[in-house]
Amino acid sequence: MxxxxxxxxxxxLPTKWYNALPDLPAILPExxxxxxxxxxxxxxxxxxxxALNEQDNSAKRWETIPGExxxxxxxxxxxxxxxxxxxxxxxxxxxxxxFFKREDVLPTGSxxxxxxxxxxxxxxxxxxxxxxxxxxxxxxxxAVCIAAQSYGLGAKIFMARVSYEQKPYRRYFMxxxxxxxxxxxxxxxxxxxxxxxxxxxxxxxxxxGISEAIETALAHQGxxxxxxxxxxxxxxxxxxxxxxxxxxxxxxxxxxxxxxISCVGGGSNCGGLMLPFLxxxxxxxxxxxxxxxxxxxxxxLTKGVxxxxxxxxxxxxxxxKSYTLGQGFVPPRIHVGGLRQHNGSPLVGLLRKxxxxxxxxxxxxxxxxxxxxxxxxxGILPAPESCHAIKAAIDSALEAKEEGEDRVIVFCLSxxxxxxxAGYEAILFKEGHQC
Amino acid sequence: MxxxxxxxxxxxLPTKWYNALPDLPAILPExxxxxxxxxxxxxxxxxxxxALNEQDNSAKRWETIPGExxxxxxxxxxxxxxxxxxxxxxxxxxxxxxFFKREDVLPTGSxxxxxxxxxxxxxxxxxxxxxxxxxxxxxxxxAVCIAAQSYGLGAKIFMARVSYEQKPYRRYFMxxxxxxxxxxxxxxxxxxxxxxxxxxxxxxxxxxGISEAIETALAHQGxxxxxxxxxxxxxxxxxxxxxxxxxxxxxxxxxxxxxxISCVGGGSNCGGLMLPFLxxxxxxxxxxxxxxxxxxxxxxLTKGVxxxxxxxxxxxxxxxKSYTLGQGFVPPRIHVGGLRQHNGSPLVGLLRKxxxxxxxxxxxxxxxxxxxxxxxxxGILPAPESCHAIKAAIDSALEAKEEGEDRVIVFCLSxxxxxxxAGYEAILFKEGHQC
Ligand SMILES: Cc1ncc(COP(=O)(O)O)c(C=O)c1O
Ligand SMILES: Cc1ncc(COP(=O)(O)O)c(C=O)c1O
Numbered sequence: 001m002x003x004x005x006x007x008x009x010x011x012x013l014p015t016k017w018y019n020a021l022p023d024l025p026a027i028l029p030e031x032x033x034x035x036x037x038x039x040x041x042x043x044x045x046x047x048x049x050x051a052l053n054e055q056d057n058s059a060k061r062w063e064t065i066p067g068e069x070x071x072x073x074x075x076x077x078x079x080x081x082x083x084x085x086x087x088x089x090x091x092x093x094x095x096x097x098x099f100f101k102r103e104d105v106l107p108t109g110s111x112x113x114x115x116x117x118x119x120x121x122x123x124x125x126x127x128x129x130x131x132x133x134x135x136x137x138x139x140x141x142x143a144v145c146i147a148a149q150s151y152g153l154g155a156k157i158f159m160a161r162v163s164y165e166q167k168p169y170r171r172y173f174m175x176x177x178x179x180x181x182x183x184x185x186x187x188x189x190x191x192x193x194x195x196x197x198x199x200x201x202x203x204x205x206x207x208x209g210i211s212e213a214i215e216t217a218l219a220h221q222g223x224x225x226x227x228x229x230x231x232x233x234x235x236x237x238x239x240x241x242x243x244x245x246x247x248x249x250x251x252x253x254x255x256x257x258x259x260x261i262s263c264v265g266g267g268s269n270c271g272g273l274m275l276p277f278l279x280x281x282x283x284x285x286x287x288x289x290x291x292x293x294x295x296x297x298x299x300x301l302t303k304g305v306x307x308x309x310x311x312x313x314x315x316x317x318x319x320x321k322s323y324t325l326g327q328g329f330v331p332p333r334i335h336v337g338g339l340r341q342h343n344g345s346p347l348v349g350l351l352r353k354x355x356x357x358x359x360x361x362x363x364x365x366x367x368x369x370x371x372x373x374x375x376x377x378x379g380i381l382p383a384p385e386s387c388h389a390i391k392a393a394i395d396s397a398l399e400a401k402e403e404g405e406d407r408v409i410v411f412c413l414s415x416x417x418x419x420x421x422a423g424y425e426a427i428l429f430k431e432g433h434q435c
Numbered sequence: 436m437x438x439x440x441x442x443x444x445x446x447x448l449p450t451k452w453y454n455a456l457p458d459l460p461a462i463l464p465e466x467x468x469x470x471x472x473x474x475x476x477x478x479x480x481x482x483x484x485x486a487l488n489e490q491d492n493s494a495k496r497w498e499t500i501p502g503e504x505x506x507x508x509x510x511x512x513x514x515x516x517x518x519x520x521x522x523x524x525x526x527x528x529x530x531x532x533x534f535f536k537r538e539d540v541l542p543t544g545s546x547x548x549x550x551x552x553x554x555x556x557x558x559x560x561x562x563x564x565x566x567x568x569x570x571x572x573x574x575x576x577x578a579v580c581i582a583a584q585s586y587g588l589g590a591k592i593f594m595a596r597v598s599y600e601q602k603p604y605r606r607y608f609m610x611x612x613x614x615x616x617x618x619x620x621x622x623x624x625x626x627x628x629x630x631x632x633x634x635x636x637x638x639x640x641x642x643x644g645i646s647e648a649i650e651t652a653l654a655h656q657g658x659x660x661x662x663x664x665x666x667x668x669x670x671x672x673x674x675x676x677x678x679x680x681x682x683x684x685x686x687x688x689x690x691x692x693x694x695x696i697s698c699v700g701g702g703s704n705c706g707g708l709m710l711p712f713l714x715x716x717x718x719x720x721x722x723x724x725x726x727x728x729x730x731x732x733x734x735x736l737t738k739g740v741x742x743x744x745x746x747x748x749x750x751x752x753x754x755x756k757s758y759t760l761g762q763g764f765v766p767p768r769i770h771v772g773g774l775r776q777h778n779g780s781p782l783v784g785l786l787r788k789x790x791x792x793x794x795x796x797x798x799x800x801x802x803x804x805x806x807x808x809x810x811x812x813x814g815i816l817p818a819p820e821s822c823h824a825i826k827a828a829i830d831s832a833l834e835a836k837e838e839g840e841d842r843v844i845v846f847c848l849s850x851x852x853x854x855x856x857a858g859y860e861a862i863l864f865k866e867g868h869q870c
Contacts (some may be wrong), residue, residue: 149811168860
């Protein structure tokens with residue numbers, strides 16, 4: 001039975017997150033204020049819970065997970081199963097074993113909840129009344145609303161206007177969970193108003209949402225805790241629960257991974273899966289591959305440059321160093337909202353820079369095709385973001401077949417695709433990509 | 436930790452289904468052909484896998500679950516967790532313990548997959564090429580498509596036209612999983628054509644879908660295995676996996692249930708949860724309550740009469756004896772597709788008739804309100820059908836509070852509500868039912 005699914009007993013739920021900062025091969029480049037002198041670093045500190053600021057600069061290798069967060073992890077389904085894609089392997093005729101970590105079973109539909117819960121907990125500790133954040137298509141926003149609610153906090157979400165209008169379901173979901181959702185740009189903030197002034201039909205983006213959320217938090221200090229869904233070291237640290245569980249599960253089956261794969265947007269499911277395997281990677285870099293699957297519409301890791309850049313649309317966030325396509329790059333409209341950020345995680349950037357992380361850029365067509373094949377074989381509908389990891393896993397398994405190699409491939413199934421069926425339909429059936 | 440979630444180890448997955456037929460307090464009334472002499476019983480036998488016909492009349496108390504089905508059960512997430520609604524209990528201030536069985540985590544979004552997999556397995560055994568069935572809002576149809584695909588079978592689904600048009604997501608899901616979906620009534624069958632002749636705008640229903648599916652299966656014998664999503668003894672038997680797991684999980688925590696609750700449409704999640712507890716119920720009827728939560732728009736168990744009736748729209752199914760509101764009763768349009776059938780399970784009907792099953796009829800408003808409260812407290816979005824069970828569980832917990840009684844309440848969370856957010860929105864926010 002363990003051949004098909006490895007369940008970690010409840011008692012084995014990890015009780016500490018792993019902080020990779022002290023183990024990195026180089027010092028993580030610090031955030032910087034922009035040249036115009038805006039005190040973005042100080043401002044951002046003031047609107048976040050203290051513990052999270054500390055975690056971003058911590059030298060402690062292990063951070064104890066608070067008891068209430070552990071309890072919440074149990075309630076959302078952690079530890080999640082590590083499952084083997086037996087039918088997909090058979091279909092591919094590969095000698096490789098393909099495992100996937102089932103973050104799709106979490107009740108908001110993706111792994112984002114792991115960090116939202118932790119951030120809500122610390123916000124509550126610090127006496128904030130509500131969480132505030134931005135969301136693209138809505139995965140992160142939903143996680144924030146549910147996490148806030150479970151600690152008796154409010155939630156205010158700025159959602160890219162185009163998604164707000166085109167994807168009402170996630171918005172209903174957030175509202176149902178007690179959240180307040182505003183299309184961004186909105187008339188509620190100065191930055192929102194100025195975006196609308198420049199273009200009354202402004203479609204909005206994660207970037208405009210960040211600007212509006214930070215501005216609002218700054219204007220009501222102590223009321224709103226501003227929380228981020230990816231990028232920052234503390235978010236990646238919370239997500240290491242994914243990799244820590246995976247490690248224990250592989251050990252239960254007596255297996256060692258050869259390749260770890262994640263899709264990469266802001267970088268948190270990638271960091272979450274891979275960072276706990278850093279010790280193994282350092283010991284023998286060639287025996288363990290870290291592979292990031294990005295969208296070829298936003299090919300930061302494969303085509304970007306490693307330099308400082310801002311995260312939002314109006315310069316309210318500090319500049320951070322990572323792979324970027326340049327401040328002027330506008331990601332094309334794709335059906336894969338979670339991989340559309342123009343800047344990525346400094347920590348993931350550093351892994352890439354140091355040669356620890358391989359990357360592959362995939363088209364949304366091939367990703368959706370891979371997702372469809374996975375659905376047909378395994379009966380589980382993946383989120384479009386996760387489809388990128390699936391495609392990379394399939395490619396790796398076919399390589400193993402070619403080389404007659406009994407590889408152990410593990411990828412993160414970061415979310416389910418229940419809210420993305422219109423994307424599947426558009427890409428696979430309406431645009432001539434029938435398969 | 437067991438106070439919050441009880442996980443059954445993989446090795447403890449039940450390996451036999453429980454067949455209640457030999458243990459019933461009275462003989463289950465046999466199906467009958469209608470007065471016009473149509474050989475419906477014989478016809479229906481011919482289009483179903485042999486094993487399923489046998490299971491409908493079996494005297495064997497335990498049926499071994501085939502190894503391939505067990506393997507599939509593991510892959511869809513069985514055993515599913517039994518979770519405690521600690522926040523909801525706290526919110527209600529009740530001394531009762533409320534547990535819920537998490538069928539919502541299955542990859543099609545509901546418990547329906549448990550029987551779809553079994554039926555697909557037997558169809559494959561008998562050499563059928565494809566499964567054929569009907570679906571209302573799409574939960575059952577999706578389960579059929581995924582189950583068929585996993586055994587290399589095709590799938591043809593007749594979906595009520597009104598849902599086909601209003602709820603494209605489930606249709607996309609079925610298509611993506613390799614299914615062929617037709618709006619019913621269609622022009623593909625005689626019965627479809629005659630429905631359309633009587634009303635060119637015919638909205639369709641589960642009943643018209645059954646007629647079209649059976650007619651097609653009869654016209655191509657040996658090609659299509661006709662499969663049913665509820666009502667029949669074999670479906671309820673497959674679903675006993677729910678109750679058998681629950682029993683083991685409660686035993687792990689040293690608990691005995693006082694009240695078991697399910698929503699009831701065709702009756703399969705109700706039978707699935709409760710039938711395995713029949714021995715306990717017989718031993719001491721007053722110490723264990725079986726409670727069915729139905730929709731007050733289709734109050735069969737609370738207001739219907741116990742008599743023979745047909746299941747489809749044009750008399751192709753045998754007459755079965757159960758609680759019914761009469762052949763002419765047209766269920767009003769509600770947002771709760773799964774509880775709209777006009778006839779129910781003979782087995783559930785018999786339990787009710789014999790005084791073993793209590794029933795309560797709930798409005799969709801109070802059900803959605805209860806579902807919202809559950810979401811806010813537990814962070815899990817329930818299907819509207821499941822909301823009825825939640826409302827009944829809340830009422831039971833409040834009763835326990837009034838009586839100062841430390842009751843153990845267990846309900847079946849039969850599915851998630853990801854595809855039902857428009858229903859929530861319509862009922863809770865647009866129609867003045869703000870809460
Ligand atoms: C399902 C899913 N997977 C992956 C991602 C990418 O995020 P990250 O790069 O932070 O892991 C997202 C982002 O929204 C997502 O929703
Ligand atoms: C989520 C869900 N729960 C419950 C039901 C009711 O079915 P049954 O009465 O067979 O348990 C359905 C039927 O479609 C459903 O989709």
